[in-house]
Amino acid sequence: MDILISGAGVAGLSAAVDLGARGHRVTLVERSSHFRVNGSPIDVRGDAIAVAENMGLLAKIRDRQLRMTENSVFVDAGGTVLAALPLAETSDSDDDIEIAREDLATVLAEALPADATVRFRDSVAALADDGAGVDVRFASGDTGRFDLVIGADGLHSAVRRLSFGPESGFVKHLGVYAAIADLPAEAGSGGPNPTYNFPGHMASIMRYRDRALAVFLFRSDPIEYDYHDLDAQRKVLADAFAGHDEWRIPELIAAAMADPELYFDSSSQIHMPSWHRGRVVLVGDAAHAASGLSGRGTSLALLGTSFLTEELDEDDLEAGFERYEARQRPYVRAAQAGVADGADLVVPATREDIAARNARLQTTLGRRTSS
Ligand SMILES: Cc1cc2nc3c(=O)[nH]c(=O)nc-3n(C[C@H](O)[C@H](O)[C@H](O)COP(=O)(O)OP(=O)(O)OC[C@H]3O[C@@H](n4cnc5c(N)ncnc54)[C@H](O)[C@@H]3O)c2cc1C
Structure with missing residues (x-):
């Protein structure tokens, strides 16, 4: 045919x-x-x-095959590691192939x-x-x-x-938007992959091999924008993180604004x-x-x-x-x-939810740092 x-x-x-x-x-x-x-x-x-x-x-x-996700930690505004992402909550089995x-x-x-x-x-x-x-x-x-x-x-x-x-x-909007940008300044830097949250928002650095990415999630009702228009996407992202100078947010947002291949979309289902x-x-x-x-x-x-x-x-x-x-x-x-509580883990809605998530996952951190 x-x-x-x-x-x-x-x-x-x-x-x-x-x-x-x-x-x-x-x-x-x-x-x-x-x-x-x-x-x-x-x-x-x-x-x-x-x-x-x-x-x-x-x-x-x-x-x-990569092993990036198993190196993810949650940090506070000063960069102190508070908890680690348990692999059991992101993968189905040891056979999963991250690539x-x-x-x-x-x-x-x-x-x-x-x-x-x-x-x-x-x-x-x-x-x-x-x-x-x-x-x-x-x-x-x-x-x-x-x-x-x-x-x-x-x-x-x-x-x-x-x-x-x-x-x-x-379409069924899940109340979350995602953005991914190249982060050349961090390329090849090694170390764990930190994730910082403030209520309803997540900013993260993901490193693998010689590359690094800035990754963002934020909660929002549906936003009207032209999804073919990169400048419109940049503006939605920048507005969502405006006024937040803590942790490394300004440099990550700057990287997203500079990346001609910025990926931005809603977390939605069809x-x-x-x-x-x-x-x-x-x-x-x-x-x-x-x-x-x-x-x-x-x-x-x-x-x-x-x-x-x-x-x-x-x-x-x-x-x-x-x-x-x-x-x-x-x-x-x-x-x-299966997405029911995915956002609660990585982008908790409130300050209390962030603290509860970190408290729950501290045991994972203890196991990981002592192994
Ligand atoms: C650039 C990019 C980055 C992504 N990053 C992630 C990620 O980090 N994590 C994650 O979970 N998922 C990500 N996704 C989504 C993920 O790739 C898909 O959920 C999954 O792989 C299923 O892929 P798909 O081919 O059905 O859709 P997509 O991966 O979305 O591929 C669709 C393709 O169709 C092209 N296209 C769109 N509209 C038209 C059109 N009108 N005419 C012709 N071509 C068109 C797009 O440019 C794209 O190449 C990303 C998608 C893209 C496009």
């Missing part, structure tokens, strides 16, 4: 690798000018590890089929499914006809909007009754974002694209899509339900 995949994140790239391996011709269209390989390290966990193995990529992923998002994306991009086409700086502007194929008009003005269109374009999916309706009908319509089907965050608080978005993306590929049936698309959804839904339900 001739398949168009909108979005070249983990879901889009893994779909292209899986489908290409089965002999389909894939075209990827990516809004950015390059593969967006930034972001904080993520986890490949549970059954997604077997998916990576089936793709022949597990050894490469293991080669790049830099850029490393996973690179491993997947290197595995793309040789005949795959990638259209950077473009996106789907219009779709017309006539039952026998889908006519696509791109934002660039180019057109094409495909047997299948896969929406792998993330939380704010254009394919979902065009085929299923506005995002507002499917809930849809169906992920397919005619010859259009959704995968990854576009279909079922669980939010960064779940720690499972990447694994869900790998699982879903493998199920879709295995179940794809050219002679009966509808039946194949139904089987894909039936296999994927239990994983999505568990991941989306």
